[in-house]
Amino acid sequence: MSAQTGRSNNVVMDSLAQIGHCGLFLLRILASVPRSMRYVRETVRQLWFVGAMSLTIIMTCGLFVGMVLGLQLYHVLAIFGGTSATGSVVALAIYRELGPVVTALLFAGRAGTSITAEIGLMRATDQIAAMEMMAVDPIAYVAAPRFLAGLIAMPLLCCVFCAMGVFGGHLVGVSWLGIDNGTFWSNMTATVDVWQDIVSGVVWKSAAFGAVIALIAVFQGYTTPPTSEGVAYATTRTVVASSIAILALDFVLTAFLM
Amino acid sequence: MTTTVPAKSDDRALVRIRGLTTVLSGKTVFDALDLDIPRGKVTAIMGPSGTGKTTLLKHITGQMRSGRGEVRVDGLNVPELSRDQLFQLRERIGYLFQNSALLTDFDVFENVAFPLRQHTKLPEVLIRNIVLTKLQAVGLRGAAALMPNELSGGMARRVALARAIVFDPMLILYDEPFVGLDPIALNQVLKLIRTLNDTLGITSVLVAHELAAIKEVADHVFLIANGKVVAQGDPKTIADDGSPWTRQFFGGEADGPVPFQYPAGDYAQALGFKQGEA
Amino acid sequence: MSQRKSYAVGTGMFIVLGFAALAYLATQTSSIANSHQGASYAVQTQFANVGQLKERAPVKVAGVRVGQVQSISLEPGKDVADVTLSIEKKYGQIPTDSVATIYTSGLLGDQYVGVQFGSAKTFVSDGGHLGLTRSATSLEDMLSKFVGAGGAADAIGGTFSVKADFTNVGALSVGAPVKMSGVAIGSVASIKADPTKLDAEVTLAIDKKFSQIPDDSSAAIFTSGLIGSQYVAIQPGGSPNSLKDGDQLVLTQSSMQLEDLIGKFLVNGSSSGANNAGGNGSSNTPAGKH
Numbered sequence: 086m087s088a089q090t091g092r093s094n095n096v097v098m099d100s101l102a103q104i105g106h107c108g109l110f111l112l113r114i115l116a117s118v119p120r121s122m123r124y125v126r127e128t129v130r131q132l133w134f135v136g137a138m139s140l141t142i143i144m145t146c147g148l149f150v151g152m153v154l155g156l157q158l159y160h161v162l163a164i165f166g167g168t169s170a171t172g173s174v175v176a177l178a179i180y181r182e183l184g185p186v187v188t189a190l191l192f193a194g195r196a197g198t199s200i201t202a203e204i205g206l207m208r209a210t211d212q213i214a215a216m217e218m219m220a221v222d223p224i225a226y227v228a229a230p231r232f233l234a235g236l237i238a239m240p241l242l243c244c245v246f247c248a249m250g251v252f253g254g255h256l257v258g259v260s261w262l263g264i265d266n267g268t269f270w271s272n273m274t275a276t277v278d279v280w281q282d283i284v285s286g287v288v289w290k291s292a293a294f295g296a297v298i299a300l301i302a303v304f305q306g307y308t309t310p311p312t313s314e315g316v317a318y319a320t321t322r323t324v325v326a327s328s329i330a331i332l333a334l335d336f337v338l339t340a341f342l343m
Numbered sequence: 344m345t346t347t348v349p350a351k352s353d354d355r356a357l358v359r360i361r362g363l364t365t366v367l368s369g370k371t372v373f374d375a376l377d378l379d380i381p382r383g384k385v386t387a388i389m390g391p392s393g394t395g396k397t398t399l400l401k402h403i404t405g406q407m408r409s410g411r412g413e414v415r416v417d418g419l420n421v422p423e424l425s426r427d428q429l430f431q432l433r434e435r436i437g438y439l440f441q442n443s444a445l446l447t448d449f450d451v452f453e454n455v456a457f458p459l460r461q462h463t464k465l466p467e468v469l470i471r472n473i474v475l476t477k478l479q480a481v482g483l484r485g486a487a488a489l490m491p492n493e494l495s496g497g498m499a500r501r502v503a504l505a506r507a508i509v510f511d512p513m514l515i516l517y518d519e520p521f522v523g524l525d526p527i528a529l530n531q532v533l534k535l536i537r538t539l540n541d542t543l544g545i546t547s548v549l550v551a552h553e554l555a556a557i558k559e560v561a562d563h564v565f566l567i568a569n570g571k572v573v574a575q576g577d578p579k580t581i582a583d584d585g586s587p588w589t590r591q592f593f594g595g596e597a598d599g600p601v602p603f604q605y606p607a608g609d610y611a612q613a614l615g616f617k618q619g620e621a
Numbered sequence: 622m623s624q625r626k627s628y629a630v631g632t633g634m635f636i637v638l639g640f641a642a643l644a645y646l647a648t649q650t651s652s653i654a655n656s657h658q659g660a661s662y663a664v665q666t667q668f669a670n671v672g673q674l675k676e677r678a679p680v681k682v683a684g685v686r687v688g689q690v691q692s693i694s695l696e697p698g699k700d701v702a703d704v705t706l707s708i709e710k711k712y713g714q715i716p717t718d719s720v721a722t723i724y725t726s727g728l729l730g731d732q733y734v735g736v737q738f739g740s741a742k743t744f745v746s747d748g749g750h751l752g753l754t755r756s757a758t759s760l761e762d763m764l765s766k767f768v769g770a771g772g773a774a775d776a777i778g779g780t781f782s783v784k785a786d787f788t789n790v791g792a793l794s795v796g797a798p799v800k801m802s803g804v805a806i807g808s809v810a811s812i813k814a815d816p817t818k819l820d821a822e823v824t825l826a827i828d829k830k831f832s833q834i835p836d837d838s839s840a841a842i843f844t845s846g847l848i849g850s851q852y853v854a855i856q857p858g859g860s861p862n863s864l865k866d867g868d869q870l871v872l873t874q875s876s877m878q879l880e881d882l883i884g885k886f887l888v889n890g891s892s893s894g895a896n897n898a899g900g901n902g903s904s905n906t907p908a909g910k911h
Contacts, residue, residue: 123461126629133628137635176650211444218404218438219458219506220430226461241639248642251650270650271686275679279651287646 103326110304113224114232120222121229128230135196135231135299136238140245142195143188147246150187151253154178159262168262172269173276175254180282184247186335189294192239193327197302200231201323204306205316213307228303235299236292243291285342290335297334298327357382357514357546358403358416365398365410372398373410374570385540385547387561387578389554391592391601394567396550400516403548404436405429417513434462437507437515437545441522443499445491445506451478452487455506462510477505481535497528504535508543515539517549521556529553533560554593566592568601652677660710661688662747666721666734667701670756673732674723680706680734687712690734706734706751715751716741722755780826781866782810785840785853790821791876793842793851799825801855806831809853825853827864835860839872851876 121128154175162168204227207213216223251273258264277283302323309319356379363376372395380386388396401407402414405421414421419432445454455474459465465473478484481501491499500520507515517536521529537560540547551557557564558578566574566581566588573588574581581589591599611617668674671693680688688708695702708715718739725732736751745751790812799807807827815822825840837858844851855870864870 129632130628132635133632136639137631140635140638180646207447210447211440211442212446214406215438215440215444215446217406218433218436218440219461220433221458221461222430238635238639241636241642244639244642244646248645251646271679273650274652277651279647283643283646283651288643 106308107300107304110228110307111300114229114300114303117222117225117229118233121225121233124226124230127226128233131230131234132238135192135200135234136241139192139195139238139242142191143242143246144249146187146191147184147249148253148256150183150246151175151179151250151255152257154183154250155254155257155262159258159264168264169268170272171258171262171264172254172273175258176251176273176277177282179247179250179254180277181286181339182335184243184250184287185290185294186331188243188246188291189239189298189331190328192235192242192295193298193302193324193331196235196238197298197323197327198320200235200299200302201306201309201320202316204228204231204303205309205311205319208307208309209311209313209316228307231303232296232299235295235302237295239295239298240288240291243287247287281342290338290342293334293338294331297330301327301330355382356380358414358548360399360402360415361413363402363410363412363414365395365402365407367395367398367409371570373412375412376567376571378565378572380546380548381563382546383540383544384562385536385549385560386563386565387557388548388550388565388567389552389557389592390567392552395570396567397518399567400438400518400548400550403514403516404433404438434458434510435513437504437510437512439500439503439507439515439517439520441519443491443496443503445494445499445503447491449491450487451483451489451491451494451502454491454502455509458506458509473509474505477509478502480508480539481505482531495528497524497531500524500528500532501535504532504539508539508545511543512545514546514548517547517551519551520549521551521553529556536560568592661707662710662713663691664706664708664715664745664749664751666704666706666751666754668704668721668723668754668756669701670723671702671704672723672756673725674704674734675732678733680708680736682712682715682736682738684735687736704734713744715745717743717745717749717751718753719745719751720753720755721751779829780807780810781829781832781864783825783827783864783866783868783870785823785825785870785873786815786818786820787823787840787842787873787875788820789842789875790823791842791844791851793823793853793876797852799827799853799855801831801834801857806855823853825870832863834864836862836864836868837872838864838870839874840870841874842876844876 155171158174158178159168159171162170162174204213207227213223213227216226255269259266259269305319305323305326306316309315358378358380360376360378363373363378365371365373376399378399388399390396398407402410403416403421405424408422410422416432416436419428421429421432424432445451446457449457452474453460455477456470459470459473463470475484475487478487481504483498483501483505486494486498486502491502494502520532520536524532533556536547536549539545549557549561561578564575564578564581565572568588574586581593583589587600590596591601597603607613609617674690674693676690676693678690679686680690688706691705691707693702693704706721715736716739718741720737720739722735722737723732724735739753793809793812795809795812797809798805799809807825810824810826812821812823814820823840827834834855835858837860839856839858841854841856842851843854858872
């Protein structure tokens with residue numbers, strides 16, 4: 086129980102217990118995925134909330150990240166007389182690292198918290214128990230669709246982020262700083278590998294991040310003490326835990342995918 | 344009369360509990376509890392706060408399966424059911440939560456239609472007819488398009504009731520159905536419980552404290568204290584059986600078999616007036 | 622119900638947008654954009670050195686992409702690399718005496734094959750052969766050429782040589798410029814280790830035009846910028862006598878190793894107590910502490 090109130094003395098044991106619970110919870114979700122296929126509509130609805138509703142922030146941030154990268158890298162590369170490489174360096178930086186990580190952090194803040202808060206409140210107001218009583222499995226109806234939505238939405242959001250980032254880099258590099266348009270694109274297309282950088286860098290990585298964020302968010306919401314304090318605490322913990330998990334996982338995945 | 348009810352076999356009992364013993368975090372909630380809930384009647388379960396009345400409902404619905412003993416609902420022993428069997432059983436049980444527990448994402452219509460959509464593949468026209476019938480029964484057909492946050496407490500409880508009866512269950516469990524209702528809403532709910540019970544032939548179990556309301560609606564009352572049934576009978580006569588439990592509970596006395604003081608150590612010692620051993 | 626439909630439509634649009642972005646990334650910004658091309662024909666070439674040339678590298682005529690490198694292979698027993706170029710059909714009129722050269726696009730860029738047209742009236746056909754090639758120039762060669770050209774080693778009037786001993790020449794190489802006041806006046810002729818003095822003996826070839834250098838001038842090895850090459854700088858002294866052929870420069874300052882520089886910087890930048898781990902004498906730790 087101390088793991089749920091978060092007031093335990095032993096932080097390490099607490100964290101381990103949390104990770105263990107989280108893992109078991111993942112198994113329960115995965116086991117309920119076939120049953121949750123009946124609730125496709127619910128998954129679609131969640132996809133709307135976590136995916137489509139996050140588009141604005143993702144697109145805006147992607148644009149600015151691309152613009153600032155273009156600006157910074159242009160001036161760094163100018164030292165070596167390599168400004169023509171701006172396009173490829175912007176694209177590689179976004180695809181391999183910034184795209185998935187920044188999208189994931191934004192996603193954790195935007196969608197993860199709302200998932201946790203929503204499920205926490207559903208618990209606090211007995212909606213979860215009511216589903217149990219109506220013979221509807223809340224893992225299949227509440228947890229699995231949100232998990233799947235996170236898993237599907239993240240790669241899509243990440244692709245949008247990357248596209249906006251490249252657009253932003255082009256905007257600054259070509260329209261503002263005057264790199265030749267053809268050079269910008271040809272350098273980029275010459276260095277970016279579709280499998281290495283886009284499929285494994287953008288798509289797989291962000292799918293893994295999406296699964297982790299959605300799992301943490303659902304788990305925190307589902308196990309929170311049904312009080313307003315508990316929900317607030319769980320929401321905070323979703324952001325903290327997913328941010329740490331994203332960056333740690335990023336290192337592991339990068340080491341593997343490289 | 345004070346400790347146990349004779350465990351005679353009664354085929355008219357829809358819910359039969361035998362020897363139920365539950366220990367929750369070190370505290371014995373039920374101690375070999377025996378209880379029969381008769382079919383087709385309105386049964387009230389009363390008792391001091393903290394005696395585990397809601398826990399009893401959870402045992403009946405299988406939300407809590409940790410106790411020892413037998414909980415038979417319509418002949419099925421709930422603790423032994425598989426998850427699928429339990430879900431099948433629950434489809435025949437309506438449960439009214441204390442705070443209504445309407446799904447906040449959906450409007451009133453969809454809330455009532457929710458169990459139908461989950462468990463059946465009925466055509467939309469049929470779902471619409473069933474839902475409107477149930478809403479009409481609780482007098483809220485006009486509120487079908489409202490969202491849960493637009494409802495008053497009494498309305499929300501009636502919507503939850505409509506949802507609970509949408510499958511025409513054999514048993515409805517009411518968890519504190521009268522809490523926080525104004526006298527008008529309370530009487531509406533009272534009337535509904537009685538009408539639904541009589542017209543649909545449902546067995547109703549309600550957990551409540553409101554003596555006046557229970558006298559009006561219940562056919563049978565169980566008084567639970569210290570993990571056992573301490574008194575049972577007709578609500579109009581149970582108060583007169585003379586046991587100290589009934590006298591304290593129905594007389595509303597502050598002290599009695601249920602102590603005013605929560606169990607604690609010696610008062611004088613706690614205040615430091617008396618030197619203890621430690 | 623209409624509520625649900627709007628979710629579905631919005632979600633559908635979101636998914637379409639996501640996949641459109643993915644398709645855009647994959648086709649417009651990655652190597653796929655280069656690899657899709659129309660009908661093409663193959664041309665064989667041989668290079669003595671392909672350098673960093675990779676498969677799928679572009680083939681350009683007048684800087685415009687006309688195809689890509691299809692394969693690079695080395696036949697056992699031969700010392701030239703076979704490179705097959707895949708050139709688009711519409712650029713079918715490449716004269717047979719054209720020259721294929723491996724270029725580097727920019728200092729940091731990838732390499733590509735450039736084709737300069739010859740004047741022959743016949744054109745290379747599918748499976749044909751381009752005989753005239755120029756191999757990749759390695760960056761080192763280019764740099765030394767550049768340095769050589771810029772190092773005033775043209776020395777029309779001939780040079781005289783001066784020796785200087787350095788304890789450490791760092792990355793100084795033969796051909797590096799010798800500069801005075803930032804202007805090249807000669808080049809490094811040779812660097813060899815002195816077996817007895819255990820120093821590096823550097824011979825500087827200085828243009829005869831600059832015969833008025835005082836003989837007490839000092840020589841230092843400097844680096845032009847962080848990643849630049851190293852050169853020898855002469856700082857003139859005040860002696861009335863001038864350097865002559867075969868003279869020795871006594872005052873020298875060795876090359877500063879980047880590691881040393883960073884180490885110094887780090888040590889100086891840290892608190893004084895961390896000083897002198899190497900222990901070269903001047904301890905400034907408080908004596909009372911011992």
